[in-house]
Amino acid sequence: MRQNYAFLDENSKKEIRRKTLKAIAIPGYQVPFASRELPIARGWGTGGLQLTLSLAGQSDTVKVIDQGSDESVNAVNIRKLIQDTTGVPDTIHTDAATLIQSRHRIPEVPLKPYQILVLQVPMPEPLRPVEPQERVTKMLHADKEYSGAWLRLFEQIMNYDSITEDADYPVLVEGRYVMAPSPIPRFDNPKMDNNDGLILLGAGREKKICALPPYTKVKSLAFEDYPFEVESFDDVICRQSGLTGVYMDELIDEETGETYYQTNDTSYMQEAMNREGSVK
Amino acid sequence: MGYVAVKGGTKAISASVEMYKNKNRVEALEMEISQIKAGMAQMINQIMSEASLYDRDLAALAVKQSEGNMEEAVFLLRAHRSTLPRLYYSTVTNTREMFVERRVSASFKDIPGGQILGASPDFTHRLLDDTMTYSEASFEMTDADSYGYSLSRLPKVIDYLASEGLLNKVPEDNETPDDITKQTIEFPSSRSERLQSLTRGQTGAVTSLGYAEIRGYGYSSHPNIGEVRVGQQPVHIDPFGDGEGYFIGDVELTEVDAFMPADGDAAEQSKEMEFKIGCGLVFGQNETKAIAMSVLDYSLSHPVPGVATGDDEFVLLHVDSVESTGFISHLKLPHYVTFQSVLDRIRKTKGGTES
Incomplete structure (x- = not known):
């Protein structure tokens, strides 16, 4: 069957780019877009993939990671689709990529000004745990009414004497919008703050695009004490x-049954080991 | 630690793909697209309806490729749909012009134009027929008697009710419908957004939610099926916007008008009861889905507070096959990073050593 460049028809990609520009203009705001179905399942990274497909040009080099790994199932699958439909070269080296699509991690190597990081987002609405209705959360964002988000953290402290949010820990963007950073570990939240590259967040099933332009202030919600x-x-x-x-x-x-630890960002680890000359 | 190991993931995955494709190919080899189209027409009806793509050949191909897995077949067609430019919208089509193949009213015994039973399993006993195991196809078609009505000009039962003044008169809405495939649904939703989501909805999901609405949540009562009709509906486009319609083909549709007895308009402080209408319209012969859709069209237009089936976000955001199956199945993907993050928090609340 005939294949379009980057799978989607041109009008669809144009629409996605337009919505992306809007998202960049309003950091942290969830811009609705007419998310298209892709040959990858909903919930498997279709938001990120639509962003990547709408952006990938002939001069780009793409890196795709999942759980910090270039070889994880979904990363392999998504990279293959991007390559089959665009022919752009790929890399595992973070520095060499112009477009990085990732699920659940921000690479250990800081982003460069020429790079775009695309994050796959399952649940773009940070207020969803406290308010199931979209029409209500939209109003709450408009009013900057975030007491629900704060109370959630407060209740966790009351119950467990610590904030128990794990990954996807909510952030405040430029002092305006509370945003879900996608299920990156809290470890990666500080990397979003005032970083050199452009970060785009795409939610395919929930049909939302968010953006953090370079040098945006991104603060994880927390209390002084x-x-x-x-x-x-x-x-x-x-x-x-x-x-x-x-x-x-x-x-x-x-x-031995013993617990041990291994660097999650596999390409970072490989590069470090290559430098040491100790790669196995 | 399985498939997130530093190296080798790619190889394992391509081996798995190879295995799936081989198995699939061998088993499907014997099946011709034409056989699937003819022998699994009802499955194709469901798939086209959920995929919102009317193409029997491609639907049959999807059945073959997916080994008859409904969600996969729908998924294949939806993905294909994303590659196609949207060139035209059809002009307004009126189901009074449908070439009717089957049409039943549960409300009136005698309806203008008569009941036309057509082909349906409704009147059969569901006994496995082992004579079909090996038998060659043979059937006889008796010539139909000539029929007193034009089958593409059958009056609708709803018109009779309206002429009696029993129907809640809804003003005609000639606004251009919203298109949820081009613009995300915004809440509160418009009726056109609701109808479009429901007609694309997964057959089982739409049926279950419609069932809940009439069984005990929300309306909690029987609707009356004014009419179910199945037939061929002509579709036209107007590419130059000059009102000149071009016929592009027929689509098979199932249409349902459900009557829901209800209180008159509260705003008018009416003490009378009247009928309100629920509308179901789907691609292909999908009668159960169309009826359930008509129930949900009603429940979403007349929500009962606190009832999920009257909540447009609850219903519309969860009936789509590609979205629900995709998200549920993504749970199979590795979640090592987030799980590590959860472990960290649980250990912290247990007061143990953190790591």
Whole structure:
């Protein structure tokens, strides 16, 4: 069957780019768009993929990661679709990419001004846990009425003496919109703040696009006496590479039954090991 | 640690794809598209309706490719739909011009134009017929008697009710309908957005929610089916906007008008009861879905507070096959990073060592 460049018809891509520009103009605001069905299932990254497909030009180099890995099932699948329909080159090296599509992680290597990071978003509405209705959350955002979001954190402190939000920890963008950063670990939240690249967030099933233009102020919600905390990997070392201070996967040694840790961002780990000349 | 290992994921995945395709190919090899089209027409009706793409050949191909998996077939067609430029909208089409193949009223025994039973499993006993296991196809068609009415000019039951003054007169709405495939639904939704979502809805989901609405939540009572009609509906386009319609073909449709006895308009402080209308209209012969759609059209236009089936967000955002199956199935994807984040929080609340 005949295949369009970047799968979608040109008008659809144009519409997505228009909505993306609007999102960039209003950092943190969820811009509705007419999300198209893709050959990848809804909930599997179709929001991010539509952004990537609408942006990928002949001069781009694409990197796709899932759970920090270039070789995870979904990353492989999505990269293949992008390549089959556009022919743009791909890379695993974060620095070499112009377009990075990611699920659940921001790479350990800081973004450069020439880079766009596209995040896949399952639930773009940070207020959904406190308010199921879209028409209501839209009004709450319009009124900057975020007491629900704050109370949720407060109640967690009351119940557990700590904020128990795990990944997808809500952020305040430019002091205006509360935004769901997508299910990146809290470890990655600070990377969004005042960063050099453009971050786009696409939710295909929920049909929303969000953007963080370069040098946007992004602050994780927290209280003075209960500050924001990232996942702690203070005492652990990557068994494979010896890296510290990065997000880790917790693994179990099949032989000894012991818990050990390994750098989650696999291309970062590989690059570090190559530099050391110790790649296995 | 399975398929997120540093290297080798790509290989394992392409081997899995290979295995799926081979298995699929071998088993489907014997089946011709024409056989699927003829022998699985009702499955194709459901798929076209949920995919909102009217193309029997492509639907049959989707059945073959997906090994008869409904959600996969719908998914394939929806994805294909995204590659097609949207060139035209059809002009307004009136179901009074439908070439009717089947038409039943549950409300009146005698309807102008008569009951036309057509082909339906409704009047059969559902006993497995083992003579079909091997038998060659053979059937005889008796010549139909000539019919007193033109089958493409049958009056509608709803018109009779209106002429009796029993129907809640709804002013004609000639606004251009919203198109949810081009503009996200905004809430509160418009009726055209509701009708479009429902007609694309997953057959099972629409049926279940419609069932809930009449069984005990919301309306909690029987609607009366004024008319179910199935037939061929002519479609025209007006590409130059000069009112010159061009016939582009017929689509098979199922249309349902459901009558819901209800209180008169509260605004008019009416003490009379009257009939309100629920509308169902779907691609292909999908009678149960069309009836359920008519129930939900009513429930969403006349919501009962606190009832989910009257809540447009609850119904419309959850009936789409591609969206619900996609999101449910994505739970199979690795969630190692977020799970690690959850572990971190749970350990913290347990007061143990954090890591």
